[in-house]
Amino acid sequence: MNKLEKYILNGATIRQGPHQGETGATSNVTKTKDVTQRTGNGQAHSAALENSFSHLKQSLCDPAPKSSAEAFRCKLCPVDWLSHGRKCYWVSKEIKDWKGSQEDCTAKRSQMLMIQDWNEMEFIGSATQGPCWIGLHFSSPERKWTWLNNSSFDAKLFPVAGPAKENSCGMIKGSQIRSEICSADFKWICQKDGVFL
Template sequence: MAGEIVYADLKTPSGPHASSQLCPAQQLNVPWTPRWHQIMLWVACAGIVILVAVVIILGNSPCQICPVQWHLHQDKCYWASKDLKSWTESQGDCSAKGAQLAVIQDRKEMEFLKNITEDAQRYWIGLSLSEKKWRWITGHQLDQNMFQGLLSTAEEDSCGIIRGSTISPDICTAVHGWICQEDPILI
């Protein structure tokens, strides 16, 4: 047997369909998966990419909410009272709520306050006269250009009230409704 050559006949499929007779897993040596599994995998990957993009976008623009019965406008929450109190008592009530009397920054804000107080009642805002200068409770001086001369007739011990779209003075011990403002909750 030494030096003998052995021959073997291999029978392999031949013809135009020969390669299709083998299972795809045998051809590539990988598990076979139906075509719809592959499609679903691509759809799932695309969904994950979209979900990640949405999370990133929403993470950069937080949602703002206000407590019940408060109104959101721009970056502040507002609440209008139904009771009547003096300016000092009104500020105390706002403080107890973790807020302050409203500080009006511009005409749009004033228009918004007019809309949430739609009645003829007067409301205290965070404005008072001190040393012949109108100041907001934040310490900032009133921009007279924005509210041109509306408060020029005030006497000492005057505080600001809003009625509709008008700011006017009244003695701080008078009783009116009041408007509190606070920062919204970010979620």
């Protein structure tokens, strides 16, 4: 059972941020809990759950284009997070050093931003103002830039401006990645996968 199913079965309130001029949409799905308790039947439980998903999609999601096989498919992000592609992004309003930024993302059950392509780079560049920490650091024994998850960094795709030396961390400013001393204070960006309905 996934997290969304648990929320539905427990009668949780699911929120999605402002959408098309609205101040926020809230759907209370406690009816599913009542139906499930009364039936005790696996098929009735599945039907009630499917009915709740259908209601959530209609209430919270934009209709997909008519050519799409999956009408009302959408991605949910936490309140105050930005949505793009398959990810959700959170941009801080305060400043911290790189380590403190990493700890904050972990506390939000996310990770610091790891940019994968130019489409994502352009989105982040337009969504942020000023420099922000990302999940990139210079590892001194290997003398190379590495993402936090230890995946390799493509320096040909994203050249890093500035010196690469011990205690250097990556930050983004506009559509450029720059090297900065890790103890400097900047805003930061966290990322997590969206929940698809």
